[in-house]
Amino acid sequence: xxxxxxxxxxxxxxxxxxxxxxxxxxxxxxxxxxxxxxxxxxxxxxxxxxxxxxxxxxxxxxxxxxxxxxxxxxxxxxxxxxxxxxxxxxxxxxxxxxxxxxxxxxxxxxxxxxxxxxxxxxxxxxxxxxxxxxxxxxxxxxxxxxxxxxxxxxxxxxxxxxxxxxxxxxxxxxxxxxxxxxxxxxxxxxxxxxxxxxxxxxxxxxxxxxxxxxxxxxxxxxxxxxxxxxxxxxxxxxxxxxxxxxxxxxxxxxxxxxxxxxxxxxxxxxxxxxxxxxxxxxxxxxxxxxxxxxxxx
Amino acid sequence: xxxxxxxxxxxxxxxxxxxxxxxxxxxxxxxxxxxxxxxxxxxxxxxxxxxxxxxxxxxxxxxxxxxxxxxxxxxxxxxxxxxxxxxxxxxxxxxxxxxxxxxxxxxxxxxxxxxxxxxxxxxxxxxxxxxxxxxxxxxxxxxxxxxxxxxxxxxxxxxxxxxxxxxxxxxxxxxxxxxxxxxxxxxxxxxxxxxxxxxxxxxxxxxxxxxxxxxxxxxxxxxxxxxxxxxxxxxxxxxxxxxxxxxxxxxxxxxxxxxxxxxxxxxxxxxxxx
Numbered sequence: 001x002x003x004x005x006x007x008x009x010x011x012x013x014x015x016x017x018x019x020x021x022x023x024x025x026x027x028x029x030x031x032x033x034x035x036x037x038x039x040x041x042x043x044x045x046x047x048x049x050x051x052x053x054x055x056x057x058x059x060x061x062x063x064x065x066x067x068x069x070x071x072x073x074x075x076x077x078x079x080x081x082x083x084x085x086x087x088x089x090x091x092x093x094x095x096x097x098x099x100x101x102x103x104x105x106x107x108x109x110x111x112x113x114x115x116x117x118x119x120x121x122x123x124x125x126x127x128x129x130x131x132x133x134x135x136x137x138x139x140x141x142x143x144x145x146x147x148x149x150x151x152x153x154x155x156x157x158x159x160x161x162x163x164x165x166x167x168x169x170x171x172x173x174x175x176x177x178x179x180x181x182x183x184x185x186x187x188x189x190x191x192x193x194x195x196x197x198x199x200x201x202x203x204x205x206x207x208x209x210x211x212x213x214x215x216x217x218x219x220x221x222x223x224x225x226x227x228x229x230x231x232x233x234x235x236x237x238x239x240x241x242x243x244x245x246x247x248x249x250x251x252x253x254x255x256x257x258x259x260x261x262x263x264x265x266x267x268x269x270x271x272x273x274x275x276x277x278x279x280x281x282x283x284x285x286x287x288x289x290x291x292x293x294x295x296x297x
Numbered sequence: 298x299x300x301x302x303x304x305x306x307x308x309x310x311x312x313x314x315x316x317x318x319x320x321x322x323x324x325x326x327x328x329x330x331x332x333x334x335x336x337x338x339x340x341x342x343x344x345x346x347x348x349x350x351x352x353x354x355x356x357x358x359x360x361x362x363x364x365x366x367x368x369x370x371x372x373x374x375x376x377x378x379x380x381x382x383x384x385x386x387x388x389x390x391x392x393x394x395x396x397x398x399x400x401x402x403x404x405x406x407x408x409x410x411x412x413x414x415x416x417x418x419x420x421x422x423x424x425x426x427x428x429x430x431x432x433x434x435x436x437x438x439x440x441x442x443x444x445x446x447x448x449x450x451x452x453x454x455x456x457x458x459x460x461x462x463x464x465x466x467x468x469x470x471x472x473x474x475x476x477x478x479x480x481x482x483x484x485x486x487x488x489x490x491x492x493x494x495x496x497x498x499x500x501x502x503x504x505x506x507x508x509x510x511x512x513x514x515x516x517x518x519x520x521x522x523x524x525x526x527x528x529x530x531x532x533x534x535x536x537x538x539x540x541x542x543x544x545x546x547x548x549x550x551x552x553x554x555x556x557x558x559x560x561x562x563x564x565x566x567x568x569x570x571x
Contacts, residue, residue, distance in 0.1 A: 052424050053547045054539040057303050080427040086302060215408055 012036035013150045016065045017090070019074045020047050021265035022129045023067040023100050025276040026139050030160040031146055034153045038063075040081075043267030046242040048214070050077045052084075060085035063096070064149055067142065070099025071106060071126030098145050100138045104128045107195060130264060131196035132172050132280060139164055171277050175284045176201065182291045186234045188225065188257070190243040193264060197283070207234060209247055217247050229255040235294030236287065238262045260290045304539055307548070310428045310436075310492060311531035315501045317440045318489060319523040320447065321482050322506035323516065324458045330376070330388055334486045334502050336396040337372050337479070338495060339403070341487040342421055344368030346403045369487055373479030377472050382461075423494040425535075426548045436488050443481045454478060455516065497549050501527055504556040508563040526563075530555040 014035040018024035024039040031037070038059045041050045060066065060081060068074050082091060089096040106124030128134045143161040147154040183202035187194065190209045198205035207228050211221040228234070229251065237259050239248040248259045262283045263269045269286075272279040325333060344364035353360040372395065379391045447454055456464045457474045464471060489498050505526040509519030534552030537544075 051547055052426050053545060054304075054426060055542065055545045057426065058542075061303060080424075080429070083429060084303065084427050211408075216404075218408065 013153055014064045014146060015062055016067065017059055017063040018067040019050075019069065019078060021267055021274070022135075022276050022279070023069070023138070023142075025266045025274055025279075026135065026164070027067060027142055027146075028274060029164045029276070030139060030143050030157055032156065032160055034150065034156055035146065041265070043263065043265035043273075044241040047073055047265070048076060050074070052077065052081055056081055057085050060090065061087050063087060063090050065096045065098060065145060066090035067098045067100055069126050069128075070101035071123040071128070073126035095145070095148055098142065100141065101126065101128060103137050103141055104134045107199070108192065125192060125195060127193045127264060128196050129276075130194060130283075131200040132168060132175070133200060134196065135276060136165060136168055139168075167277060171280065175280065178284055178288045179203070179291075182288070182295075185291060186232050187236050187238060187287075188229055188234050188251070189238040190240065190248060193240065194238055194262070201284075203287075207232075209237070209244075209251065217244075222247070222251060225251055226254050229257060236260050236290045238287070240264065241268055258290045258294060260286050262286055304535065306428050306430050306433050307425050307535060308532070310425060310433045311535060311552075312528065313433070313437050314440060314489065314492070315505075315527040315531060316524060317444050317485055318498065318501040319505045319527050320444075320520060321485060322502040322504075322523060323509070323519055324454070324478065324482070325502055326506040326510060327458050330392060331503060332389065332396065333376060333392050333479070334482075334498055335495060336376075336392045336399065337369055337483040337486050338421065338490045338498065339396050339399040340372035341365040341369045341483065341490075343399045343403045343406070346406045350406045350409055365487055366484060369483035370480055373476055373483050376479045377475035380471070380475055421490060421495050423490060423492045423497075424549060425493045425497065425552075428492050432492060436492060439488055440485065443485055446481060450477075459516070494549055496553050500530070500553045500556045504530070504560050508560055511563050511567050526556070526559050530559055 012031075012033065012035050014031065016024075016027050016031065016035045016037045018027060018037060018039050020041045021039045021043045024037045027035060028037050040056055040059070041047045063085075066082075068078060088094065091097060101123070106126075106128060109124035129138065139161055143157045146157045150157075179201040184204065186204040186207065187198065188207040188209065189205055192205070192208055192213060194203075195205045197203070207225055209217045209222070209225060211218055217225075234255070235257055237248045237252050237257050239245050239259055239261060240263055241261070245259065245261075251257070252259045261269065263272070263279060266275050266279045267273040269279065269282045272282050325331065342365075344367060345361045347368075348361040348364040351360065375395065376388070376392070380388055453469065453474060454477075456467075457469060457471060457478070461471070464474075486498055486502075489501070493501075505523030506519065508526045509522040512522055513519055531552055534555040535548055537555070538546045538548040538551040
């Protein structure tokens, strides 16, 4: 496995490192065989916490391009890794250091940075890739970066981008249609991960199991959540692989809601490895079929 | 070999810093307060959490560090004060209670700040791979100072740990010396935890001291064996995790397992000698 990756890295023009899988998937879709992509965080791992391994430092040391979200999601672990990797090409401010969130309109941007208000991320909500419209912005940004770093293959990157955008258009229409019957439906999520997704597809995401981002659920808060879910008849609770499914199930069992497994990263759900579109297919289908069943009851 | 520069500071950290930990380990094992390092690290973490709750930024102000040191001193006083002669309650029970209460209190304090788990995790889960030149030099200077204090006062410290009754007979002020011991120990542990994380601190304290105690009786010989064990485990763990590219192992846990392996070898050696 490692030797195969190594061979690919030797043949490729650009060595690209992505902090999380959705950026890696977009980069592969655009660059195809011209680039070799390595993803640092495992898809089932909480991207707020990634444990550094020697291989991470080696990968970063040899990288031409680093893609990070740029909205402070990785602030706990990426800066020391970058310092240790000693690679000027990917330091902040260099052309090889890509902030995927640039050009994306972030929500939840605090007016003033006040830690006591639960603003884990001063730059805004970093889960913007759950809106496929933002994936398009990021993909265009990546194609530009690849063109600048490897001008000889620019035509290929543009072709890759066009193919990705065409596929995205088709899927976006299908996803919108699939979720259209549920417009205005409120959903509960563990962390404010799905606000961009909800805004795109007309769902309402304002109930969270965490009292504040990053703080484990407390009993009084869960009691409030249960009251809100009962009175507003919220039919589903979204939970990701690294979040506490037990908490979600405890709340769901008291309110008659269904727990739905979803994921932010390709590979978070089985069968979605390395493919952003397949991941969103799986997310949309999981949410839509759960909402359908809830409606039927 | 250009990649060697990537591992230079972790390697220096593993060569230089554990020496003091191994020395403290002899005391800790002899006193039978095996988990006191975890408790002191957790108390220091609670101090940082209180600073965060008071509105300090984690890495940009002096308040968190000052609070960590103050809380460590309070912990040191607590452990010095709870050493009783023929106690009905073993001190290890008190240490365990302090550990869980400090951990729980940190969670409570942080539930009113935004950084929550993230901050707490960063405090207790250092990663030796990411250590910077500045951290190594600062910590080495601090350890040299603490080491010097213990070198100058070694007779008293060793007497209080290894022969409590004689110390009492000589009229040594046990509470004061215990406090000094736990204060210097606590500051050492708190600094080391931020570089390597809790598991590695525990391993560096306990395993070399236990290997030494298994293999020999004299304090100096134990210290020598302990230092050898610490060096071999640290360097081989780093090398395995760095050059065993097909395994791709994280460094800290690899070092801990090397310690386990060396302890097993010591056990076999002891059996064969009998």
